[in-house]
Amino acid sequence: MSFRTIEWRDDKVVMIDQTRLPGEEVYIEYSDFKSVAEAIRGMVIRGAPAIGVAAAMGVALGSREIIADTHESFYQQLSNVCDILARTRPTAVNLFWAIERMKRVAEAHRDKDLNSIRAFLKAEAISIEQEDLQICRAIGRNGAALIKEGATILTHCNAGGLATAGYGTALGVIRAAHEAGKNIQVFADETRPWLQGARLTAWELMKDHIPVTLISDNMAGFFMKKGEISCCVVGADRIAANGDTANKIGTYSVAVLARENGIPFYVAAPISTLDLSLENGEAIPIEERHSREVTHLQGLPVAPEGIRVRNPAFDVTPAKYITGIITEKGVVRGDYERVLKRLVGQ
Ligand code: MRU
Helix, strand or coil: CCCCCEEEECCEEEEECCCCCCCCCCEEEECCHHHHHHHHHCCCCCCHHHHHHHHHHHHHHHHHHCCCCCHHHHHHHHHHHHHHHHCCCCCCHHHHHHHHHHHHHHHHCCCCCHHHHHHHHHHHHHHHHHHHHHHHHHHHHHHHCCCCCCCEEEECCCCCHHHCCCCCCHHHHHHHHHHCCCCCEEEEECCCCCCHHHHHHHHHHHHCCCCEEEECHHHHHHHHHCCCCCEEEECCCEEECCCCEEEECCHHHHHHHHHHCCCCEEEECCHHHEECCCCCHHHCCCCECCCHHHHEECCEECCCCCCCCCCECEEEECHHHCCEEEECCEEECCCHHHHHHHHHCC
16 A cells, blocks of 8 residues: 555554545654544544554553553553543444454453553554455455446445555455456545545545546436446445444435446445444444534635534445445345354354
8 A cells, every 4th residue: 555544653553644635644653542542533543444443552552551550450441441442433333343352352361461461452453453454355355346347436435545454445345346457437425524535535546546536425316327337335334233334424325326226336344344233223323523524614614603513424324225245254145134144153
């Protein structure tokens, strides 16, 4: 990759600042877990798998900040670190999945000295990051087969290298199809209000010389109806047991439009984005973000002062609109309930 989303370097966590892209490519170093929590909340890093990696590295950093005389005090403080990181963003399940994984490692080494436990936590966080990159490549390989020669693929938000440890999920599928020599192009929805499509997807695809055309969100139906879109591929923040999928606000509208126009609609996501504890999408917590994201663009007001605003950051696409869910273990089509359970090994 021509950029690094997040890495553990010299016992610091380094992230590309996604709030400043595409204008500036700036990397920020974090040496305390509270700043990592702030970076997740403030969307310096965003995208479900990347948030998971950041949280895991945050736990590892936090473990190094703890001053404790006893194991009891260490574990108590570590639990507080995990709670603070878990309160940053509610929708992407990868955040909670990664924190749970870190807690399990800490538990498994209770009999070791504190510095060894810290070393195990650091190693686990780095593994989560490295595994995610491998998983994205597998998702890419599995999904590329669904992309036809000459296809125009519509994507929403940014499910790319910036949203993962690298390569991406939805953009992983696109990258793999491009690398396989298919002559494809991408339509990127700008993705109001935070503009992940315009600022991030357009940036990383252009960097990789993958043909990309930017459209505003309300243009998707126009191009679908004209027959200019071959398929849609998006990422996911949480997938319930029945396949209902939470993703960036506006994804549901894209899926309904795709169905109306007879266009396949695919979700690309790692197994860590599945939340089989939820029967369906209704139970997925939806983050509501600050009104300023809607009323302002680049700090400038685009709405009258004092206007009432709603700003849900995600919506849920019912499984019936999803043609297939592309995972690192294969593509699931229909009968999500049974097959997703099998994939997770339950
Ligand atoms: O609010 P964001 O930018 O974190 O939302 C990101 C998305 O909705 C992505 O599509 C999703 O996390 C998948 S990332 C591979």
